[in-house]
Amino acid sequence: MAAILTSLRNTVIAGFVLAAVLFLMYLNWDGYLGHGFWAFIFRWLHVLAGVMWIGLLWYFNFVQIPNMPNIPDEQKPAIGKVIAPAALFWFRWGAMATIITGIIVAAMNGYLVDAFTLGISEGFEIKKNIAIGIGMWLGTIMWFNVWFVIWPNQKIALGMVDADADAKAKAGRRAMLFSRTNTLLSIPMLFAMVSAQNIY
Incomplete structure (x- = not known):
C-alpha cells in the first residue's frame, strides 16, 4: 500500500x-453503454476537473495569498518559483477541462443552447435550463478570467515574463483581484449548478 x-x-x-x-x-x-452512460462519464469528468479547478482557486485564496505576508522573504522564492507555477498549471488546465466537459455534457443532454440563452427560446418555462445556464455563464466568465487575466498577470508577477518590480507588483495585484472575483463567483456558480439538478 x-x-x-x-x-x-x-x-x-x-x-x-x-x-x-x-x-x-x-x-x-x-x-448498456448508450447515451446515458457517456453523458454520465462526461459529467464525472466535468466534476473531477471542476474539483481540481475550484480546489486550487480556493487554495490560492484561502491559503496561499493570505499567508504570503507571514513567509520570510528568503523563503518566498520557493513559493513563486516552484509551488505557484505548478499550482497554476493544474489550475488553468483544470479550468479548461471543466469548461470543455461541461459543454459536452450540456450538448449531450440537449440543453446547451437553451441554457446559454437562459431559456429565452423556451419562454423561460424550463427553470432547470435557466439555473444551469446561470451556472454556465458564471463558469464561462471564471474560465475567461483564468486564461486571459489571471494567468497572463501571474506570469509577469512570478517573473516568467521579464518586467520591472513595479509591473510585477501591478500584475500580482490584478491577478489577485481577478482570483478573488472568481472566488466570489464560484459560490453562486456552484449553487446554480447544483440547484439545476433538483429543479424539474
Missing part, C-alpha cells in the same frame, strides 16, 4: 483502477 500512496502517479492510477471496478459493476447492473 505504501508503494501506491508514496507516489502521486500510483495513487492517481489506483483511483482510476477503483473507478474501473465501479465501471464493471455499472456494466453488470445495466450492461
